[in-house]
Amino acid sequence: MTMLPETTTRKLGLVIDLDTCVGCHACVISCKGWNTENYGAPLSDQDPYGANPSGTFLNRVHSYEVQPEVGAAQLVHFPKSCLHCEDAPCVTVCPTGASYKRAEDGIVLVNESDCIGCGLCAWACPYGAREMDAAEGVMKKCTLCVDRIYNENLPEIDRVPACVRTCPAGARHFGDFNDPESHVSQLTAERGGMDLMPEQGTNPVNKYLPPRPKDEIDQIDILAPFLEPVVQEPKGFLGWLDKALEKI
Amino acid sequence: MHPSPSVIIFTTCSGLGFGLLAWLGFGLPDVTGWVAFAFFAVAYLLAVGGLLASTFHLGHPERAMKAFSQWRSSWLSREGVAAVAALLVMGAYAGLLIFFDIRIMVLGWIGAVLSVLTVYATSMIYAQLKTVPRWNSILTPALLLAISISGGALLAGQITEAQVLLPIAAIIQLIWWTRGDLALMQSGTDMATATGLGKIGRVRAFEPPHTGTNYLLRELVYQVGRKHAIKLRVIAFVLGYALPVLLILLPFGHALAALAVLSHLAGIATSRWLFFAEAEHVVGLYYGKR
Numbered sequence: 001m002t003m004l005p006e007t008t009t010r011k012l013g014l015v016i017d018l019d020t021c022v023g024c025h026a027c028v029i030s031c032k033g034w035n036t037e038n039y040g041a042p043l044s045d046q047d048p049y050g051a052n053p054s055g056t057f058l059n060r061v062h063s064y065e066v067q068p069e070v071g072a073a074q075l076v077h078f079p080k081s082c083l084h085c086e087d088a089p090c091v092t093v094c095p096t097g098a099s100y101k102r103a104e105d106g107i108v109l110v111n112e113s114d115c116i117g118c119g120l121c122a123w124a125c126p127y128g129a130r131e132m133d134a135a136e137g138v139m140k141k142c143t144l145c146v147d148r149i150y151n152e153n154l155p156e157i158d159r160v161p162a163c164v165r166t167c168p169a170g171a172r173h174f175g176d177f178n179d180p181e182s183h184v185s186q187l188t189a190e191r192g193g194m195d196l197m198p199e200q201g202t203n204p205v206n207k208y209l210p211p212r213p214k215d216e217i218d219q220i221d222i223l224a225p226f227l228e229p230v231v232q233e234p235k236g237f238l239g240w241l242d243k244a245l246e247k248i
Numbered sequence: 249m250h251p252s253p254s255v256i257i258f259t260t261c262s263g264l265g266f267g268l269l270a271w272l273g274f275g276l277p278d279v280t281g282w283v284a285f286a287f288f289a290v291a292y293l294l295a296v297g298g299l300l301a302s303t304f305h306l307g308h309p310e311r312a313m314k315a316f317s318q319w320r321s322s323w324l325s326r327e328g329v330a331a332v333a334a335l336l337v338m339g340a341y342a343g344l345l346i347f348f349d350i351r352i353m354v355l356g357w358i359g360a361v362l363s364v365l366t367v368y369a370t371s372m373i374y375a376q377l378k379t380v381p382r383w384n385s386i387l388t389p390a391l392l393l394a395i396s397i398s399g400g401a402l403l404a405g406q407i408t409e410a411q412v413l414l415p416i417a418a419i420i421q422l423i424w425w426t427r428g429d430l431a432l433m434q435s436g437t438d439m440a441t442a443t444g445l446g447k448i449g450r451v452r453a454f455e456p457p458h459t460g461t462n463y464l465l466r467e468l469v470y471q472v473g474r475k476h477a478i479k480l481r482v483i484a485f486v487l488g489y490a491l492p493v494l495l496i497l498l499p500f501g502h503a504l505a506a507l508a509v510l511s512h513l514a515g516i517a518t519s520r521w522l523f524f525a526e527a528e529h530v531v532g533l534y535y536g537k538r
Contacts, residue, residue, distance in 0.1 A: 003320060003321050052460060052461075053460045054458075054460045054461050054462050055462075056463065057457070057458075057462070060458070060462075061457050062453065062455070062456065062457050063453075063454040064443055064445060064453060065451075065453075065454040066448045066449045066450070067449045067452070068448055068449035069449060073449075074448065074449075076443070080534065089378065092321040092322065093321075093323070093324065093373075094321075094322055095314075095315035095316075095318050095322045095324040096311065096317060096325075097318050114314055115307070116306050116307065116308045116311045116312055116314060116315060117306050117308050118306055118307075118315070118324065120373070122463075122464070122467060122468070123249070123380070123467075123529070124376075124377055125379065125531075126378070126379045126437070126530045126531060127531065128468070128531035128534060131462070131463040132307060137307025137308050138307055138308065139307075195444070196441075196442060196443070196444055197437055197441050198441065199435075199436045199437055199441060200437065200530070210444060210445070211445075
C-alpha cells in the first residue's frame with residue numbers, strides 16, 4: 001500500500017560527509033556491483049563499449065565548484081543516492097503499490113513484480129534517486145542494501161550498505177537516526193548535518209555534512225618579502241624590445 | 249520533461265473525449281438512435297484511444313490492472329478508476345439511448361460528473377508534482393478542465409457555449425504560460441538549496457557524475473525545442489483557440505465545424521507538447537541545467 005507509515009520504529013539512513021569525500025567514485029562502483037549481482041533486476045548498461053554508453057546507477061557522484069565572496073574557490077564532491085525521505089513523494093504517487101516505505105526501518109523500496117514502469121515516482125523525486133532500467137522496464141532505486149544489512153551469512157563488518165563498506169575516505173556512515181546515541185545522530189548534531197532541498201517538504205532521512213571552513217593562509221613563506229627579485233629590468237634584446245614597444 | 253508521444257496523445261485525445269462525454273451526459277445535444285451512436289462513437293474512440301495510448305510508454309503494460317489499487321493516495325490510480333467508472337456508466341446510458349430510445353437523466357449526469365472528474369484526476373497527476381514548478385499550480389487543473397470542456401462543447405456542436413468557453417480556455421492558457429515562465433525561479437529551489445552549499449558561496453556544476461547521458465537527463469531534463477517555444481505558443485494559440493472561435497462565428501456548416509475541430513485538436517496537441525517540453529524538473533539543477 002502506497003500510504004506512508006505514520007512513524008517508523010527505526011530510521012535507517014546515511015550520513016555523507018562532503019568535507020571528507022574525495023570524489024573517487026568507489027561507492028558508485030561497489031553499489032552497481034552489489035545491486036547488479038544480488039536483489040532484484042540487474043542494473044543494465046546500454047551500449048557500454050560503444051560511442052554512447054549509458055546505464056542504470058543507484059548512486060552518482062557530482063562535483064561542484066563553490067566560490068565564496070572572498071578567498072579561493074572550493075571543489076566539493078557530492079555523492080547522491082536515495083535519501084529515504086520520511087514524507088517520500090515517490091511512494092504516494094505510485095498507482096500499483098509497488099513503491100513502499102517500511103514501517104520497521106523506514107527503508108523505501110520497490111516491489112519489482114508490481115511495478116508497471118510508468119515512471120511517475122521518478123518524476124515525483126526531486127533528487128533523481130530513481131532510475132528506470134531500460135532493459136527490465138522497472139524502477140530501480142537504492143535499497144540501503146537491505147540484502148546486506150540484515151544478512152547473517154555475511155561477517156558482521158560487512159552488514160552495512162556496499163557504498164559505506166567500500167568508501168576509502170570514511171565519508172559515508174550508516175545507522176539509525178531514531179537513536180540519539182547512534183554514530184549518525186551524533187555526527188549530524190556535531191557537524192550541522194543538513195537536508196537537501198528542504199523546501200520540497202520531503203523530510204529526507206539522509207543527512208549531508210557541510211565542508212568545514214578552509215584554513216586561512218596569510219603568507220606562504222615569511223622570508224619571501226626579504227628576498228630581492230633577481231631581475232628587475234630586462235636587458236639586452238628584451239630590454240631594447242621593451243623600450244621600443246614603449247615608444248610606439 | 250520528455251514530451252513522450254504516448255502521453256501527449258493520451259492527455260489530448262482523452263481530454264477531448266471525456267469533455268464530449270460530459271456534454272452528451274447532460275443531453276447536449278439531445279440526440280437518439282444512430283445520430284447518438286455517431287456522437288458516442290467519436291467520444292469513446294477519443295477517450296479509450298487516449299487511454300490505450302497511455303499504456304504504450306509503460307515498462308510493463310501487462311500489469312496495468314494493478315494501477316487501479318492505490319486510489320487512496322495516487323492521482324494516477326484515481327484517474328484509472330474514474331475513467332473506467334465514467335466509461336461504464338456512460339456506456340449504459342448510451343446503450344439505452346441508442347438502442348431503446350430510453351433516456352435515464354440521472355445516469356447521464358453521473359456519467360458526466362465522472363467524465364469531468366477523470367480529466368481533473370489527469371490534471372492532478374501533473375499539478376501535484378512539487379518537483380516541476382511549472383505544473384505545480386491550481387492553474388493546471390483549471391487549464392486542462394477548460395480545454396476539455398470547451399473542446400467537448402465544440403465537438404458536441406454546442407456552438408453558443410463554445411463561443412464563450414473557448415476564449416475562457418484561451419485566457420487561462422495565457423495566464424498558465426506567463427506564470428509558468430517564472431515558476432522555477434519563484435519555487436525557492438535552486439542549486440544552493442539542492443546542494444546545501446549556498447551558505448559557502450556561489451555554486452557551479454563542475455563535473456557531472458558520468459561522461460555520458462542517463463535516464464534522468466533524458467526523461468526529466470529534456471531541453472530540445474525550447475528555443476522554438478514562442479513560435480510554437482503562437483501556433484498553439486492560433487490553431488487551438490483563435491481559429492476555431494473564428495470558424496464557429498461564421499454561418500454554420502458541417503465542413504467549417506469539422507475544420508474548427510481539427511484545428512482545435514492540432515492546436516491543443518501543440519500546447520500539450522510544450523506542456524511537457526518546457527517543464528523544468530528540479531533535478532536538472534544537480535546538473536547545472538534547467
